[in-house]
Structure formats: structure tokens, C-alpha cells
Amino acid sequence: MSTFSIKVNGVEHSVEADDATPILWILRDHLQLVGTKYGCGIGQCGACTIHLEGTSARSCNLPISAAAGKSITTIEGLSENGTHPVQKAWVEHDVPQCGYCQSGQIMTAAAFLKENNNPSDEEIKAAMHGNICRCGTYNRIRAAVKTAAQNS
Amino acid sequence: MTKQNIDRRSFLKVSGAATGGVLFGFSWLVSCQNEVQAEIIPELEMPEQWFSLNGYIKIGDNGVVTIMAPNPEIGQNVKTSMPMIVAEELDADWNKVVVEQAPLDPEKFPRQVAGGSQSIRQSWEGLRKAGATAKAMLVAAAAEKWGVDAATLKTEKGHIINANGEKIHYGEVATAASQLEVPEDAPLKDPKDFTIIGQSKKNVDLKDIITGEPLFGLDTKVEGMKYAVVLRPPAFGQKLQSVDDAAAKALTGVESVLQFGDKVAVLANSTWAAMQGKKALTAVWTEDTPLESTTYHDEELAKLLTAKTEAVRHDGNVDRAFAEADEIVERVYESPFLPHNCMEPMNFFAHVTDEKVLLDGPIQTPQWTRQRVADLLEREAEQVEVKMTRMGGGFGRRLYGDFALEAAEVSKLAKAPVQLVFSREDDMSAGTYRMAIKYKIKAAIKDKKITAYHLTEAAINSNMYGLIPNFFPAGAIENYRVDNAKMESNITTGAWRAPYTNFLAFAEQSFFDELSEKMEVDAVQLRLDLLENAKKNKEDERMQWSPDRMQECIKLVAEKAGWSTPKEGVFQGLSAYYSHNTHVAEIAEVVMKENRPVVTKVYCAVDCGIVVNPEAAKNQIEGGIIDGVGHAMFGDLAFNNGIPSATNFDKFRLIRHQEAPEIEVFFIQNNVDPTGLGEPSLPPAGGAIANAIYKATGKRFYKQPFVQEMDVLG
Numbered sequence: 028m029s030t031f032s033i034k035v036n037g038v039e040h041s042v043e044a045d046d047a048t049p050i051l052w053i054l055r056d057h058l059q060l061v062g063t064k065y066g067c068g069i070g071q072c073g074a075c076t077i078h079l080e081g082t083s084a085r086s087c088n089l090p091i092s093a094a095a096g097k098s099i100t101t102i103e104g105l106s107e108n109g110t111h112p113v114q115k116a117w118v119e120h121d122v123p124q125c126g127y128c129q130s131g132q133i134m135t136a137a138a139f140l141k142e143n144n145n146p147s148d149e150e151i152k153a154a155m156h157g158n159i160c161r162c163g164t165y166n167r168i169r170a171a172v173k174t175a176a177q178n179s
Numbered sequence: 180m181t182k183q184n185i186d187r188r189s190f191l192k193v194s195g196a197a198t199g200g201v202l203f204g205f206s207w208l209v210s211c212q213n214e215v216q217a218e219i220i221p222e223l224e225m226p227e228q229w230f231s232l233n234g235y236i237k238i239g240d241n242g243v244v245t246i247m248a249p250n251p252e253i254g255q256n257v258k259t260s261m262p263m264i265v266a267e268e269l270d271a272d273w274n275k276v277v278v279e280q281a282p283l284d285p286e287k288f289p290r291q292v293a294g295g296s297q298s299i300r301q302s303w304e305g306l307r308k309a310g311a312t313a314k315a316m317l318v319a320a321a322a323e324k325w326g327v328d329a330a331t332l333k334t335e336k337g338h339i340i341n342a343n344g345e346k347i348h349y350g351e352v353a354t355a356a357s358q359l360e361v362p363e364d365a366p367l368k369d370p371k372d373f374t375i376i377g378q379s380k381k382n383v384d385l386k387d388i389i390t391g392e393p394l395f396g397l398d399t400k401v402e403g404m405k406y407a408v409v410l411r412p413p414a415f416g417q418k419l420q421s422v423d424d425a426a427a428k429a430l431t432g433v434e435s436v437l438q439f440g441d442k443v444a445v446l447a448n449s450t451w452a453a454m455q456g457k458k459a460l461t462a463v464w465t466e467d468t469p470l471e472s473t474t475y476h477d478e479e480l481a482k483l484l485t486a487k488t489e490a491v492r493h494d495g496n497v498d499r500a501f502a503e504a505d506e507i508v509e510r511v512y513e514s515p516f517l518p519h520n521c522m523e524p525m526n527f528f529a530h531v532t533d534e535k536v537l538l539d540g541p542i543q544t545p546q547w548t549r550q551r552v553a554d555l556l557e558r559e560a561e562q563v564e565v566k567m568t569r570m571g572g573g574f575g576r577r578l579y580g581d582f583a584l585e586a587a588e589v590s591k592l593a594k595a596p597v598q599l600v601f602s603r604e605d606d607m608s609a610g611t612y613r614m615a616i617k618y619k620i621k622a623a624i625k626d627k628k629i630t631a632y633h634l635t636e637a638a639i640n641s642n643m644y645g646l647i648p649n650f651f652p653a654g655a656i657e658n659y660r661v662d663n664a665k666m667e668s669n670i671t672t673g674a675w676r677a678p679y680t681n682f683l684a685f686a687e688q689s690f691f692d693e694l695s696e697k698m699e700v701d702a703v704q705l706r707l708d709l710l711e712n713a714k715k716n717k718e719d720e721r722m723q724w725s726p727d728r729m730q731e732c733i734k735l736v737a738e739k740a741g742w743s744t745p746k747e748g749v750f751q752g753l754s755a756y757y758s759h760n761t762h763v764a765e766i767a768e769v770v771m772k773e774n775r776p777v778v779t780k781v782y783c784a785v786d787c788g789i790v791v792n793p794e795a796a797k798n799q800i801e802g803g804i805i806d807g808v809g810h811a812m813f814g815d816l817a818f819n820n821g822i823p824s825a826t827n828f829d830k831f832r833l834i835r836h837q838e839a840p841e842i843e844v845f846f847i848q849n850n851v852d853p854t855g856l857g858e859p860s861l862p863p864a865g866g867a868i869a870n871a872i873y874k875a876t877g878k879r880f881y882k883q884p885f886v887q888e889m890d891v892l893g
């Protein structure tokens with residue numbers, strides 16, 4: 028057990044946890060920020076995607092000890108009231124079915140578009156390939172990422 | 180067709196309760212101002228008072244309307260589309276509607292189940308009546324207020340308008356309306372007057388989904404709640420002999436370890452600590468029943484295909500037709516087990532106290548689960564309250580409330596509120612799997628006609644049910660027979676999105692493709708001809724599908740895909756299948772890339788009657804196709820001594836972005852009562868891609884997943 032300080036969505040938190048505790052569970056259970064989802068716990072599905080110092084990261088296999096002192100953005104902090112271009116594009120295309128994977132998809136897309144603001148379809152598919160959507164909303168995600176690219 | 184009627188008593192009871200009384204607003208209501216496309220706009224202003232007109236509808240004094248979403252939402256859009264139906268008949272302003280998820284309340288809501296793609300079909304009439312009845316009460320109250328005949332009043336977007344053009348909103352007469360008699364026969368709209376049904380409305384939870392608000396079962400947080408993770412026998416057939424929990428108990432965060440039956444629950448102050456605690460348990464397992472492996476299932480199922488079986492339907496005489504045939508074609512199709520792999524692993528919240536039992540979480544069958552929990556705890560069902568969260572997928576897995584029963588049992592033992600969580604590994608290894616199945620199909624061809632069709636199913640634990648043996652080609656081929664056989668297994672099996680047909684459709688539609696080639700008839704033409712034959716049996720009550728509607732779907736998809744004008748380097752495959760009361764035809768396109776077939780596109784024509792929420796309906800069709808393609812290509816779960824071959828997504832391959840084909844969906848336009856869309860586009864997908872891959876490569880697939888067979892293509 029140690030005490031760590033992490034900055035989440037601009038707010039400093041001090042949390043007591045075991046060194047190996049993944050950020051995912053710090054967010055969900057310690058800070059009650061449940062928008063970041065648990066899907067596999069082994070970095071395979073992308074449901075738990077957050078931004079660590081601005082780039083996308085899997086929070087399920089990122090121990091708190093490795094994130095301490097760094098700045099984290101979660102879906103809750105991506106924008107004020109859902110107004111990030113990626114979120115708006117998600118609304119425009121009414122992307123979700125069950126919705127469970129979508130915060131991870133949005134976080135991956137938002138980080139990707141910062142690197143590449145005019146992606147081709149193939150680049151979008153490659154960038155999003157690590158995020159599983161069991162409901163199969165892939166085509167809508169692709170369309171929404173394109174729309175977001177045009178609007179950002 | 181079963182029609183569900185709203186129980187009039189419950190109408191009266193609810194409006195009676197509201198008479199003179201007032202219901203207060205809730206701050207957590209979901210706002211759904213859907214006209215706005217790319218803009219997220221502020222929440223609706225909540226009224227000070229709500230007036231309940233029936234179980235589905237509350238009208239606020241400011242004109243805002245709450246509509247209850249009665250059924251569990253698993254991603255099939257019923258939380259949006261069912262309230263749309265109520266709003267339509269109520270003539271509500273959809274921009275002033277808030278949707279609230281109803282708890283389990285069988286007295287108010289018939290059939291609160293998410294299963295079989297039946298929510299819209301079976302509730303269509305009841306939802307319409309709920310809206311129409313409330314509207315009639317509001318109109319009657321307005322008529323009284325103005326001292327005019329109700330027949331002179333019109334309604335529009337949450338307002339009542341009189342002959343002088345004066346206009347009041349529903350909130351202004353809600354209190355008076357709530358005290359009126361519930362009318363018997365409020366008229367329903369003519370579908371041509373629909374203004375909400377048939378217009379795309381956004382998912383009512385959309386904003387909460389994209390901003391990460393708590394919505395799902397796993398998002399439940401309750402004061403004093405313990406997280407519980409359960410150790411279960413690692414292999415089917417094993418039972419617990421003993422467990423050493425010392426190491427688990429020594430971990431920080433772990434609060435207690437409880438044994439129940441053959442399972443051990445670790446309770447902790449965080450999910451992670453509970454998961455670590457479970458890993459720290461050392462258990463000794465013994466064999467209870469024989470441990471089974473896939474090789475054993477394969478042998479047994481193969482034997483069943485040749486054993487003597489009982490016919491579940493036999494028209495004409497298939498044996499005679501085979502004896503007289505010019506040619507006999509016989510093929511065997513094989514499928515593996517499949518886990519459901521809902522994106523949100525199984526979980527449930529339970530709080531068992533002496534007074535009552537509270538259950539809250541993702542469940543497709545709240546009523547059945549309530550009864551089972553009541554039986555387990557030896558309580559009355561009325562003592563068990565069930566609330567429903569949004570679900571991160573269902574696919575049939577959440578029909579089985581095993582996780583809710585476990586949560587209740589653990590809460591009772593722990594005397595605490597408990598959130599029971601499956602890790603992904605638990606989810607994949609304590610499944611209620613789609614069983615492995617084999618189909619043998621045998622057909623007789625004589626004088627270039629199919630004269631007999633004989634299907635034999637060999638399945639694990641249970642066989643196809645209901646009307647499935649009467650689906651196409653029953654009625655289309657004179658001599659027709661279906662036989663069922665099964666073996667028992669200790670591996671738990673159950674419904675998996677489009678039960679049986681999820682694989683049967685692939686077998687059948689691949690088989691017909693092969694027959695069309697042998698008979699030298701175009702694949703589209705062969706299906707149309709067979710459907711033409713089936714028309715003479717239309718009166719047979721076992722035939723609940725329509726040859727005419729299926730023909731229309733096939734013609735439409737063939738036209739849209741350009742079936743008759745082949746494209747250079749593009750190979751097409753057809754598949755058409757009726758299931759869950761909806762008719763679907765699909766054409767898949769495959770191109771060769773680096774010597775391997777790649778599915779690039781699927782065209783799909785659907786007849787589901789009236790399309791309630793078109794964009795969401797398309798989303799369902801797309802999802803079903805991607806699911807069908809994905810599992811046909813990659814889905815595989817084998818067993819080795821009772822242990823599943825994959826327990827997480829590193830070993831179990833699900834379809835991902837780069838493998839998802841483009842999809843175009845076309846709906847047949849008609850005014851037939853609507854049917855469901857959660858399942859019907861899945862069954863045809865496997866056959867469509869298999870038939871296209873055959874054209875591209877000359878190789879037919881008889882076994883799923885195709886990816887294993889593709890390796891032989893190099």
C-alpha cells in the first residue's frame with residue numbers, strides 16, 4: 028500500500044492503493060469515474076482507453092505506480108458536456124448499440140485525430156482496430172471518425 | 180400471432196393512485212431532445228408535479244412527458260423505440276419527452292423480456308393503446324375545460340387545439356385528465372398519419388453513453404457495497420473438495436471469503452482486490468461427472484447423424500424420393516461452441532435483508548430471475564424488487580440469471596450489499612454457450628427439380644424448437660423431413676443470438692447454393708422458384724413466414740447488389756433467411772487480396788413491416804451482419820477435459836474494425852405490424868459470405884470458423 032497522487036481531468040487526487048493496481052480500478056472504484064470500462068483486463072479490447080499525458084493508453088494494464096504524477100484524461104473529462112468533435116460526431120451518426128465499448132472507442136478516436144486530422148478509411152480502421160465492439164458498430168464508428176476529422 | 184393486451188385493471192389502479200395525488204419529479208431522468216444533430220443541448224426543465232395517466236405515461240405540469248421504457252435494453256434500442264410508439268399515439272412532442280427505464284412490474288407491463296426479437300412485435304398494440312388512451316383522457320379533460328365536444332378538438336405535438344385555434348399544452352389539463360375514467364376503446368392512428376414512428380430518433384441514452392455517465396450494471400455504486408468475485412470449478416464436471424483462503428484473506432482490501440456450494444466468493448473493497456483475492460485462493464477440485472472434450476463431442480454427434488432418429492416433421496415420403504432420384508447430394512455442416520462475450524462481463528447487484536431483497540443490474544429476464552431468486556432465498560416473489568440497468572450486450576447470455584442468483588446468495592451470506600463481478604475469464608469459462616451442432620442435409624434431384632430434402636440435427640443438450648422445422652424449405656419441397664437428435668453434456672448451453680438458426684441458416688443456404696450449381700440454375704432463381712412452390716401451402720398454419728415477402732427481399736437485394744451484372748474481380752454470394760418473424764436476404768461480396776478472400780461488402784434487404792426507428796433499425800441490421808460474419812469467420816471454442824480453449828480476447832478472436840465489411844441496408848416499405856430486428860440479420864450472413872468465397876476460390880466451407888479452413892487456401 029502506498030499513497031499516490033494523480034491528476035485526473037485536471038483535478039489532483041491522492042489515492043491509497045497497492046502499487047500494481049491498474050488505473051482502471053482506481054478510476055472506477057476509488058474515484059467513482061465509471062465511464063472508463065472494463066472489458067478484458069489484458070489490453071485486448073480497448074474498452075478501458077484513457078489519455079495519459081495526451082496519448083491513448085489502456086488503463087487496465089497500467090499500474091498506478093507507473094501513472095503517478097502524470098496527467099490522465101477520461102471520457103468524463105474529454106469535454107465540457109459532450110461537446111468534443113468526436114462526441115458530436117458520435118451523436119450525429121447515432122453510433123452506439125449497447126454503448127459499453129463506446130467511451131473507449133471515443134477516447135481512441137480523439138487521441139488518433141490529434142495525430143492525424145485527415146485520415147483515410149484504411150488509416151481509421153487501423154487506428155481503431157484495437158477497440159472491439161461486440162455489437163458491431165464498426166461502420167458507424169468509421170463514419171463518425173471521418174465526420175469528426177472534418178469538423179475538428 | 181399472439182397479441183398482448185394491456186391489462187385494464189392496472190390502468191385503473193395506476194390512475195386511481197394518481198387521483199388527487201401527485202408524483203414528484205426525479206432529477207435523474209434521461210433527457211432526449213433528439214432533433215438536434217451535432218449539438219448537445221441542455222436538459223429539459225423538469226416540472227414541479229407529475230400526473231400519471233397510466234403505467235407508461237406521466238405528464239408534467241409544464242407539458243414535459245415521461246414515458247416508461249418497459250423492457251430491458253441490451254443494445255437493441257427498445258429503450259428508445261418502445262417509448263416512440265407510446266409517444267406517437269399520445270401525439271407527444273418528442274423533444275419534450277423524457278424516457279425512464281421501468282423496474283420489473285408485471286402488473287403494469289406485460290412481457291418485460293429481452294429475447295427472441297419480440298419486444299416490438301409483442302408490445303406494439305399495447306404500447307399504442309397506452310398512448311392513445313392517455314391522449315383520449317387529455318382531450319376529454321380539455322373538452323370539459325372549454326365546454327366543447329371532444330370530437331371538435333385536435334392534438335399535435337403535446338398540445339390540444341380547439342376549433343377556434345386556441346391551444347393548450349398537455350400539462351395544463353394533466354391533473355384533470357388523471358381523474359377521469361379510463362376510456363375503453365381509444366382509437367389508434369392510421370399508420371399513414373404517423374409522425375414519430377418512421378422518423379429516426381436518437382438513442383435516448385446517447386448523451387450519457389458518450390460522456391461516460393453511470394448506466395450499466397457494473398457502474399452501480401451503493402454505500403457500503405462489497406465487490407465480490409467468485410471462484411468456480413475450472414472444468415465442467417468438477418466440484419470443490421477444499422479451499423485454502425489464507426493467502427487471499429491476507430491481501431489488502433480483501434474483507435472476507437465465503438463458500439457457497441461448489442463456489443468461493445471473495446469480498447473486497449474494490450474489484451481489483453477481489454480479483455486478486457480470487458487468484459490467491461488454492462482450491463482442490465474433484466471429478467463429479469466425466470470431463471468432456473471436443474473430440475468426444477465430435478464423435479458422438481457424428482454417430483447421432485447416422486443413428487435412427489425421430490422425425491419432427493415429415494411431408495410426403497423422402498425415402499421413396501431418394502430411391503427414385505437422378506442424383507443425391509448429402510453434406511454435413513459442423514459448428515463449434517460459442518461464448519456470448521458480451522462486452523460488459525456478467526455482474527449483478529444484490530442486497531438481501533430480512534425485510535426485502537433488492538436486485539439491480541443487467542438482466543434480459545427480470546421476472547423469471549425474480550422468481551428464481553425468491554425460490555432460492557425462500558421468499559415471496561413480492562419481496563424481491565428488480566431494477567434494470569442498461570446492458571453492455573446480451574446476445575442471450577443475460578437470459579440466464581445465474582449471476583443474479585449468485586449475487587443474492589453472496590449478499591445473504593455476507594449480510595451486505597454486494598456487486599458480483601465476473602472477470603472476462605470467468606465470463607468466458609462459466610458460460611451458457613451456444614452448443615456445438617452438426618447438421619446433415621440430404622437432397623434428391625430428379626428431372627432438374629429438388630424432389631426431397633432431409634435435414635438431421637445432432638446437437639448438445641437440446642434441439643431446435645418451436646416453428647424452426649417449419650421454416651423454409653418446408654412447404655417448398657414435396658418430400659420434406661426434419662429429424663432431431665441430441666446428446667447430454669455437463670457443459671451448460673443455452674440461447675445464443677438467433678438460437679439454432681445462427682448456424683442452421685449457414686448450412687441450409689450453403690447447401691442450396693451447391694444445389695443451384697449442380698442443377699445449373701442461377702442461385703437467385705432457384706430460391707425464387709422454390710418460394711413460388713411454397714405459395715401453394717400458404718394456408719398451412721405451420722407456415723408463419725411468407726414466400727411472397729421473402730421473394731420481395733431476394734429481388735430487392737439482387738437488384739441493389741447488381742446480381743445480374745457481374746463486376747470484374749468481385750464475387751457475390753446469396754443467402755436468404757426468415758427468423759424471429761422477419762424476412763431477410765443478403766448478398767455478400769468478396770474480392771481476392773494477396774491470394775486470400777476478403778469480404779468487402781454485404782447488401783441486405785429486410786422486411787420487418789413498419790420500421791419504427793429507421794436509423795437505429797439499420798444499426799441493428801449492420802450489427803447482426805457483422806456478428807454473423809465475425810463468428811462464421813473466427814468464432815471457435817473447444818473443450819479439453821471440461822476446460823474451454825479460450826478465456827479472454829487474446830485467444831478468442833472477435834471480428835474487429837479492419838475485418839468489418841461495408842454494409843448497405845434496404846427496408847421493404849409496407850404498413851404491416853412491425854417485427855423485431857435484434858437477431859434476423861445474423862443467420863443469413865454466414866451463408867452469404869461462404870457462397871461468395873466459394874465463387875472466389877472454388878472452395879466450399881462445411882465447418883465454422885472459416886478461418887481455420889482458409890489456411891488450406893494458402
Ligand code: FES
Nearest residue numbers: 066067070073087
Ligand atoms: S479492459 Fe483494457 S483493453 Fe480490455
Ligand code: FES
Nearest residue numbers: 125126160161162
Ligand atoms: S456498442 Fe455494444 S460493444 Fe460496442
